Amino acid sequence: MKRIYKIIAAAAAGALIIGLSCFTIILDAENKTLKNQIAVSYQKSFDELVSNMDSLKVKLLKLEAAGGQNQYSALLMDVWRQAADTESCISSLPVCYQSAGTLTQFMNRTGDYCRYLSGKLANGQPLTSDDLKQISSLADTCGEISNCLNESWKNGYIAEADFNGGAFFTDDAKAGSLDFSNQQFPRLIYDGPFSESVENRQPSGLGGTAVSRDEAQKAACAFTGAAGISYVGDLNGKIACYGFAGEESGNPFSIYVSKQGGKVLWYMSQRATGISALPTKDRYAQLADIAKNFLKSKGYGDTAASYAQFYGGMAVINLAPLQDGVVLYPDLLKVWIDISADTVAGLDANNYLMAHRERTLGAPALTEADVKSKLNANMSVTGVRLALIPLDSGEEKLCYEFSGTLNANQYLVYINANTGTEEDILMIRDTNEGKLIM
Amino acid sequence: MNTKAVKRSLAIVYLLLTVFFYGCDAVPAAAYMFGSRGDQVAEIQRRLKAWGYYFGAIDGIYGKATEDAVIWFQINNGIRIDGIVGAQTAEKLGVALSSSSSKETSSSDVYLLAKVVYGEARGEPYAGKVAVAAVVLNRVASSSFPNTISKVVYQPGAFSIVYDGQINLAPDADALRAARDAMNGWDPSGGAVFYYNPAKTNSSFMWSRPVICTIGSHVFCK
Numbered sequence: 001m002k003r004i005y006k007i008i009a010a011a012a013a014g015a016l017i018i019g020l021s022c023f024t025i026i027l028d029a030e031n032k033t034l035k036n037q038i039a040v041s042y043q044k045s046f047d048e049l050v051s052n053m054d055s056l057k058v059k060l061l062k063l064e065a066a067g068g069q070n071q072y073s074a075l076l077m078d079v080w081r082q083a084a085d086t087e088s089c090i091s092s093l094p095v096c097y098q099s100a101g102t103l104t105q106f107m108n109r110t111g112d113y114c115r116y117l118s119g120k121l122a123n124g125q126p127l128t129s130d131d132l133k134q135i136s137s138l139a140d141t142c143g144e145i146s147n148c149l150n151e152s153w154k155n156g157y158i159a160e161a162d163f164n165g166g167a168f169f170t171d172d173a174k175a176g177s178l179d180f181s182n183q184q185f186p187r188l189i190y191d192g193p194f195s196e197s198v199e200n201r202q203p204s205g206l207g208g209t210a211v212s213r214d215e216a217q218k219a220a221c222a223f224t225g226a227a228g229i230s231y232v233g234d235l236n237g238k239i240a241c242y243g244f245a246g247e248e249s250g251n252p253f254s255i256y257v258s259k260q261g262g263k264v265l266w267y268m269s270q271r272a273t274g275i276s277a278l279p280t281k282d283r284y285a286q287l288a289d290i291a292k293n294f295l296k297s298k299g300y301g302d303t304a305a306s307y308a309q310f311y312g313g314m315a316v317i318n319l320a321p322l323q324d325g326v327v328l329y330p331d332l333l334k335v336w337i338d339i340s341a342d343t344v345a346g347l348d349a350n351n352y353l354m355a356h357r358e359r360t361l362g363a364p365a366l367t368e369a370d371v372k373s374k375l376n377a378n379m380s381v382t383g384v385r386l387a388l389i390p391l392d393s394g395e396e397k398l399c400y401e402f403s404g405t406l407n408a409n410q411y412l413v414y415i416n417a418n419t420g421t422e423e424d425i426l427m428i429r430d431t432n433e434g435k436l437i438m
Numbered sequence: 439m440n441t442k443a444v445k446r447s448l449a450i451v452y453l454l455l456t457v458f459f460y461g462c463d464a465v466p467a468a469a470y471m472f473g474s475r476g477d478q479v480a481e482i483q484r485r486l487k488a489w490g491y492y493f494g495a496i497d498g499i500y501g502k503a504t505e506d507a508v509i510w511f512q513i514n515n516g517i518r519i520d521g522i523v524g525a526q527t528a529e530k531l532g533v534a535l536s537s538s539s540s541k542e543t544s545s546s547d548v549y550l551l552a553k554v555v556y557g558e559a560r561g562e563p564y565a566g567k568v569a570v571a572a573v574v575l576n577r578v579a580s581s582s583f584p585n586t587i588s589k590v591v592y593q594p595g596a597f598s599i600v601y602d603g604q605i606n607l608a609p610d611a612d613a614l615r616a617a618r619d620a621m622n623g624w625d626p627s628g629g630a631v632f633y634y635n636p637a638k639t640n641s642s643f644m645w646s647r648p649v650i651c652t653i654g655s656h657v658f659c660k
Binding site: 084087088091092093094095096097098100101102104105108109112193194199233234235236237238239241243254266268270273274275276277278279280281282283284286309311312313316334339340342346348350351431432433 | 485488489490491510515531532545564565580582583584585589590592594595611612614615618619622623624625626628629630643649650651
């Protein structure tokens with residue numbers, strides 16, 4: 001009997017081992033297939049990156065060689081497109097941040113710069129010798145990176161590909177298979193959304209002097225009307241602030257006051273989430289008035305409500321300050337209103353503190369009638385006013401803002417009030433959460 | 439192997455949840471319409487009044503004025519127009535119905551952002567949730583990162599929730615609101631492009647970044 005048990009036990013153990021082995025083999029095969037699929041998609045991005053970088057270099061060299069404006073604008077647009085493609089390839093590769101970040105920045109700036117040059121060309125400004133020098137240094141850098149990528153490609157980049165996904169924040173930039181931590185990148189001088197000058201822009205709306213924490217606390221008390229406020233910590237961002245928290249009529253709130261000038265960066269009181277539904281037009285007008293009165297009482301002067309979103313029981317209203325009737329979009333303020341309670345629940349003044357300053361706008365050189373002819377002939381205009389708008393380059397332009405409709409779509413068209421140039425076109429879209437400006 | 443045990447515990451959790459939700463509220467009706475009465479009707483009237491659709495008294499009686507207000511609300515909010523507070527209208531108005539389960543809709547960008555917030559920061563204070571969403575948007579705006587929300591979120595290795603599948607969890611109302619607040623420009627992170635949980639990170643790269651602020655259990659940095 002005992003022997004039978006032994007045999008059965010041995011057979012069971014054997015079956016278990018065979019079963020487990022089969023199971024492992026199947027799992028392993030599945031694992032390999034999945035790994036291959038991932039590896040293939042990485043390999044594809046990498047191959048594309050290698051060839052894109054090489055053709056970018058070629059196009060930049062062609063730009064250097066081109067003699068006429070025709071080729072300039074065609075090649076510049078091509079570089080812009082290809083730089084975006086290359087940036088896409090980088091963003092889908094498992095590379096550590098130190099390498100991915102610098103390469104992404106290089107591609108973003110290269111594309112951005114070429115788009116800026118093409119815009120200049122379109123406005124009749126030819127490329128300068130400085131521009132061509134910058135293009136030449138871009139071509140050199142693309143060449144260096146391309147060589148380095150080709151080297152990795154020859155060594156079989158994918159063999160080193162990291163599958164655990166933890167490679168993004170390595171302590172050592174060289175831990176990844178692509179190392180660009182020592183690559184020198186040219187400094188581009190231009191004005192575009194990704195340019196150094198725009199990214200390093202400093203706030204102009206703070207003014208005044210440095211305030212102490214006590215003074216900031218007093219400003220926070222004055223703003224919220226709450227007596228018991230406590231310091232919660234600093235915010236060391238572009239606009240350095242002291243943070244405070246308190247409670248007002250049962251709602252806990254946070255408020256951040258700038259260390260320079262003692263201005264409110266944001267104020268937000270905690271409210272329960274409510275419904276996301278559009279109010280009636282009349283009701284919206286009431287809510288916008290609450291926001292305008294609030295801003296006026298806080299010293300922001302007269303404002304014009306521009307557009308609003310409605311969600312979570314809140315109306316988030318965008319308001320632009322007015323100067324002599326001109327709408328100052330760079331200084332856009334955002335006010336949160338609790339719709340059920342008719343009270344202000346929050347304010348975001350980041351744009352205002354970044355952009356606001358004393359401006360001399362001056363009278364526009366062109367009249368409304370002068371520039372109206374620049375509009376699309378099929379657009380039916382429903383309104384016009386003067387507005388100061390921020391451009392990608394960080395500049396501000398005084399424009400006539402035409403509200404109009406074309407094929408049942410609503411637009412805002414901005415025509416420079418001094419030069420007559422069509423500076424920007426925005427489309428207004430009605431969504432189930434309010435108007436979106438795109 | 440122990441699927442039975444799993445199933446049983448799931449059933450218990452489900453039961454508890456059901457009991458919990460029913461315990462919270464009196465059993466609601468399937469729809470409210472002309473002639474309905476009660477606290478829920480009063481709640482409907484209160485919401486309609488706050489949003490500008492109803493001017494009558496809050497009396498809990500679903501009369502002609504309430505019906506007109508509901509119709510106006512349905513027209514403005516793109517809901518089927520019938521003057522009845524059924525599933526869709528009830529959800530928009532935030533009033534519970536016995537059979538309502540549909541989810542709030544939003545644009546794909548907001549939804550993806552809300553999924554990141556839910557996956558990364560669902561236990562955090564509200565400002566901490568908005569800050570996580572703001573970090574994604576700050577990356578989109580930065581030259582050192584990709585230029586769309588989905589490219590930033592799915593950049594290999596950038597967010598651990600993408601690998602462990604938490605990115606696929608359905609975000610809750612708080613996460614959606616946080617995503618929208620961040621899209622509207624509120625940035626409690628002060629312009630941060632990185633954040634980490636000091637209790638869970640030993641990456642010296644992260645620790646070396648200049649700190650902007652701490653919210654809840656996350657440190658936000660440049």
